[in-house]
Amino acid sequence: MLRIAVPNKGMLSEPSWNLLDEAGYALRTNARQLVVEDPDNGIELFYLRPLDIAVYVGRGTVDVGITGRDLLLNSGTQAIETMPLGFGASTFRFAAPADSAIRQLSDIQGKRVASSYDKLVGDYLTERGIDAEIIHLDGAVESSVHLGVADLIADVVSTGTTLRNAGLHIFGDPILRSEAIMIRSPRLDEDNADLARLMRRLQGVLTAHRYVLMDFDIPVGKVSQAVAITPGFESPTISPLHDSQWSAVRVMVPKKQVNKLMDDLYEIGARAIIVTALQASRM
Ligand SMILES: Nc1ncnc2c1ncn2[C@@H]1O[C@H](COP(=O)(O)OP(=O)(O)OP(=O)(O)O)[C@@H](O)[C@H]1O
Ligand SMILES: O=P(O)(O)OC[C@H]1O[C@H](OP(=O)(O)OP(=O)(O)O)[C@H](O)[C@@H]1O
Ligand SMILES: [Mg+2]
Numbered sequence: 001m002l003r004i005a006v007p008n009k010g011m012l013s014e015p016s017w018n019l020l021d022e023a024g025y026a027l028r029t030n031a032r033q034l035v036v037e038d039p040d041n042g043i044e045l046f047y048l049r050p051l052d053i054a055v056y057v058g059r060g061t062v063d064v065g066i067t068g069r070d071l072l073l074n075s076g077t078q079a080i081e082t083m084p085l086g087f088g089a090s091t092f093r094f095a096a097p098a099d100s101a102i103r104q105l106s107d108i109q110g111k112r113v114a115s116s117y118d119k120l121v122g123d124y125l126t127e128r129g130i131d132a133e134i135i136h137l138d139g140a141v142e143s144s145v146h147l148g149v150a151d152l153i154a155d156v157v158s159t160g161t162t163l164r165n166a167g168l169h170i171f172g173d174p175i176l177r178s179e180a181i182m183i184r185s186p187r188l189d190e191d192n193a194d195l196a197r198l199m200r201r202l203q204g205v206l207t208a209h210r211y212v213l214m215d216f217d218i219p220v221g222k223v224s225q226a227v228a229i230t231p232g233f234e235s236p237t238i239s240p241l242h243d244s245q246w247s248a249v250r251v252m253v254p255k256k257q258v259n260k261l262m263d264d265l266y267e268i269g270a271r272a273i274i275v276t277a278l279q280a281s282r283m
Contacts, residue, residue, distance in 0.1 A: 001037075001044050002194040005056050005065035008034075008047035012180050015087040016066045020045070022208075022280075023201040042194060053183075054079045060187035064195060070156065070178040074120040079183040083199060086206050088180035089158075092120065095168040096152040097145055105172045108132050114141050114150035121154040124175050142166035200282060208278040211252045216265055216273040223247050229264050233283065252278075 006020065007013040017027055026038040028047060036045040046062055053065040058077025065079070070092050072079060094113075096102040102111060105128060114135045115121045122134050135150050142162050144150040154175060157163060163170065182202065188195055218226045226249055227236055236251035249270075253261055262273050 001039070001042055002064065002198060003044050003046065003062045004198070005046045005048045005053045005062045005067075007050040007053065007066060010050045012050055012066065012068060012088045015180065016085075019066075019085060019087075019202060019205055022205045023198075025201075043198070051075075057183050057185050060185040062185070063188050063192075064182055064184045064198065066180060067183055068178050069181050070117060070120060070176055072181065072183055073123075073176065074117040076119050078186045080186060082182045082184045082195075083202070085180040085182060085202065086209065088178070090156045090178050091174040092117065092154065092176040092178060093157045093170045093174055094152060094154050094172045095142075095157075095163050095170050097167055098169050100151070102152050103171050105130065108152065111151040112149070113152055113154055114144035115154040116141060117154065120176065142168060203283060204281045207281045207283055210255055211278060211281070212255050212258060213250065213276045213278060214253045214258070214261070214273065215248065215250050215276070216270040217241060217246050217248055218265070218268075218270045220245055220247050222269050223249070225268050226265060226270060227251075229268070230261055 006016050021027055025041050025043060025045070026036055027045070028036045034047050038045065048056060050067060050071055053067040054072045054075035054077045056062040057065040058075060058079040064082070066085065068088055069081065072081060094108070101107060108125065109130050110132065112133045112135050113121060114137050116136070116138060118134045118136050125132055135144065137144055141153045141155045143166065144153060145168065146166065153168065156178070157170065182199070184195060214230060223238060230236060230249070230251045230253050232251040232253070236249050239248045241248055258275055265273055
């Protein structure tokens with residue numbers, strides 16, 4: 001059985017549960033359950049603190065886990081990033097008060113930096129030859145400057161609302177671009193069959209979210225032009241219509257491009273263009 005660690009709370013928890021649910025795995029039925037066995041699907045789910053997941057996976061006591069790239073790097077463990085999961089995108093940034101003299105990386109020298117991600121920030125500064133004091137805080141890091149325990153912060157930024165509310169301004173390059181990822185234990189072979197099946201299932205869900213099925217009719221002489229507009233994953237399905245002058249095309253297209261593609265296809269003569277949502281997929 002494949003042992004999977006999943007966040008039990010925090011920003012990444014609900015999207016993780018939804019992803020596993022859509023991939024057909026059994027979830028816990030109450031918030032006090034710590035482990036769920038799903039023998040029919042060959043997995044065991046462990047609900048763990050997001051911060052701890054890379055520790056378990058890095059030591060190989062759990063085979064794979066869902067976490068954030070920032071949490072993985074901050075853990076300093078041997079767990080290996082395996083695939084991005086399409087949610088939980090954020091950047092990790094330095095920020096200081098608008099009126100502060102701290103405006104670029106070199107200004108951090110000798111200052112106090114508050115963060116929940118000590119190792120990530122410490123490594124970043126050390127690699128750049130900057131010596132600063134890292135003040136560890138568990139959360140609400142944005143309040144630390146106002147409250148006088150730090151001169152600047154390094155924290156997760158998504159919309160930037162929390163920073164704005166705290167009167168802080170981002171400076172310098174992003175320390176990291178993070179998102180939710182799947183990680184695997186260094187003890188688990190890259191081509192392990194159970195891991196490959198899990199990844200195919202998750203990839204199938206992500207594809208069903210990102211792609212739609214498009215059908216349209218097109219004059220036979222325009223098929224090549226149409227296929228150039230919508231090449232699909234491998235190759236579109238082309239079927240004959242009763243009227244021998246026309247073909248029917250079925251192809252998968254990225255959801256975000258649907259309207260532009262319909263415009264382009266219409267202009268070359270496609271008609272009866274229909275778009276259908278995907279319920280599930282296995283690519
Ligand atoms: N606003 C956000 N938008 C996107 N991702 C976020 C956001 N806040 C935190 N994350 C991501 O969530 C992960 C941190 O999860 P964790 O559960 O420790 O913190 P949290 O979601 O802030 O929960 P809490 O602080 O309530 O315990 C990191 O990978 C981080 O990048
Ligand atoms: O850029 P924004 O969209 O405002 O989001 C970023 C904020 O979200 C997270 O905080 P969370 O709510 O998890 O609280 P915490 O600081 O206590 O972890 C993160 O730590 C930032 O504070
Ligand atoms: Mg948080």
